[in-house]
Amino acid sequence: MVQYNPKDWITFIFRFHKSDTFRQLIPMMITIGIYSYVVAYLEIEYWQLSEQSHVKNITIMHGMLGFVISLLLVFRTNTAYDRWWEGRKHWGALVNNSRNLAIKLSVILKEEQDKSFFKRIIPAYASVLQKHLSDEDTAKMLFDGIDLEIDHHKHRPNQVAKILFRKIHELHLNGTISGDQLIIINNEIQSFTDICGACERIKNTPIPYSYSSFIKKFIFFYIMTLPFGYVFNLGYYVIPVVVFIFYVLASLELIAEEIEDPFGNDANDLPTEKLASNIKKHVEEIL
Template sequence: MIQYNPKDWITFIFRFHKSDTFRQLIPMMLTIGLYSYGVAYLEIEYWKLSDNHHLKNLTIMHGLVSFVISLLLVFRTNTAYDRWWEGRKHWGALVNNSRNLALKLSAYLKDENDRVYFRKLIPSYASMLQKHLTDEETALMLIEGLDLEIDHHKHRPNQIAKMLFQKANALYTSNKITGDQFIIINAELQSFTDICGACERIKNTPIPYSYSSFIKKFIFIYIMTLPFGYVFSLGYYTIPVVVFIFYVLASLELIAEEIEDPFGQDANDLPTAKIAANIKKHVEEII
C-alpha cells in the first residue's frame, strides 16, 4: 500500500506514480484523441456540416445521460471502497484477537514448550491467511523450528486453526488450563475462522459481471459519441475535451476494479504481509 502525505497537494498534482491511472490510460487516451481528430476533420473539413445539422443535437443526449453515468460510477466506487474497508477491518480484528489470545495464554501457560508452540503458531495463522488470500505457494515448513505438516491441497488456514484448537483442547484435558480458561480462549480461536471466511467472501465474490460489463459499455458508447455533437461548438478543441472526459470516467472504473479485491498485489491493496509481520512481532513480545 502506498504511504503518502494527504496534505501535500503539489506531489499529488505533478507526480505520476506507477499505479496512477494516467499511465495506464495513455495508450487509450492517444487512441481516443486520434479518433476525435478524425471525427472533427470529417465534420469540419470533409463533410462541412452546417451549424443546423441534426448531429448537433447529440449534446442533448449527453446532457441527459451524464447524470445517470455519474450515479453509476459513484455507486461503483463506493461499493469497491466498502469491500476494501471491510477487508481492512477484518485484518484489524485479526491483529486484536491475536494479541488477546497471546495475552491470555501468556498468563495461563507455565510450561515453556507450550508457550513456544503458541508463540510460533499464532502468527503462522496470519501469515498463512495472507498467502491463502493472495494465492501464493508456500513451503511445507512454514516456521523454522516448528514442524507443521501442511497439506497444500487442502484449506491451509483451517489446518492451522485446527492445530491451535487441538493444542488448546490438549491443555484442557491435561489440566494445564481450567474449563473456564478454555472457554475464554475459544472465542479468539473461533474468531480466526470467522475472519478467514469473511475475507474469502470478499475475494471470491466480485461485482456481478453484468453490472461491470454494462458500465464499461456505457462509458465506451458515451465517449465514442461525444465528438459528433461537440465539434459544432468546440471545433478541434473537442479533442482535448473528449480525452479529458475519458480519463475521468475510465479512471474511476479502474480505481474501483483495483480496490474491490483488497488482498492482491496492487499498489493500493491492503498491506496484509506487513500486518502479518506485525502480528508475529507483537505475539513474540507478549508470550
C-alpha cells in the same frame, strides 16, 4: 499499499505513481484522441456540416445521460471501497484477536515450551491466511520445535487453526487449561476462522459480470459519441476535451476494479503481509 501524506497537495498534483491510472490509460487516450480528430476533420473539412445540422443536437443526449453515468460510477466506487474497508476491518480484528489470545495464554500457561509453541503458531495463521488470500503457494513452514505440515490440496488456514485448537485441547485434557479458561480463550480461536471466511467472501464474490460489463460499455459508447456534437462548439479543441473526459470516467472504473479485491498485489491493496509481520512481532513480545 501506497504510503503518502494526504496534506501534501503539490506532491499529489505533479507526482505520477506507478499505480496512477494515467499510465494505464495512455494507449486508449491516444486512440480516443485520434478518433476525435478523425470525427472533427470529417465534420468540419470533409462534410462541412452547418450549425443547423441535427448532429449538433447529440449533446442533448449527453446532458441527460451524464447524470445517469455519474450515479453509476459513484455507486461502483462506493461498492468497491466498501469491500476494501471491510477487508481492512477484518484484518484489524485478526491483529487484535491475536494479541488478546497471546495475552491470555501468557498468563494462563506456565511452561516455557507451551508458550514457545503459541509464539510461533499464532503468527503462522496470519502468514498462511495472507498467502492463501493472495493466491500464493505456501511452502512447507518449519518453526523452532514445530513441524508445520501444510497440505496444498486442502484449505491451508483451516489446517493451522486445527493444529492450534488441537494443542489447546491437549492442554485442557492434561489440566494445564481449566474449563473456564478454555471458554475465555475460545472466542479468539473461533474468530480466526470467522475472519478467514469473511475475507474469502470478499475475494471470491466479485461485482456481478452484467453490472461491470454494462458500465464499461456505457462509458465506451458515451465517449465515442461525444465528438459528434461538441465539434460544432469546440472545433478541433474537442480532441483534448474528449480525451480528458475519457480519462476521468475510465479512471474511476479502474480504481474501483483495483480496490474491489483488497488482497492482491496491486499498489493500493491492503498491506496484509505487513499486518502479518506485525502480528508476529507483537505476539513474540507478549509471549
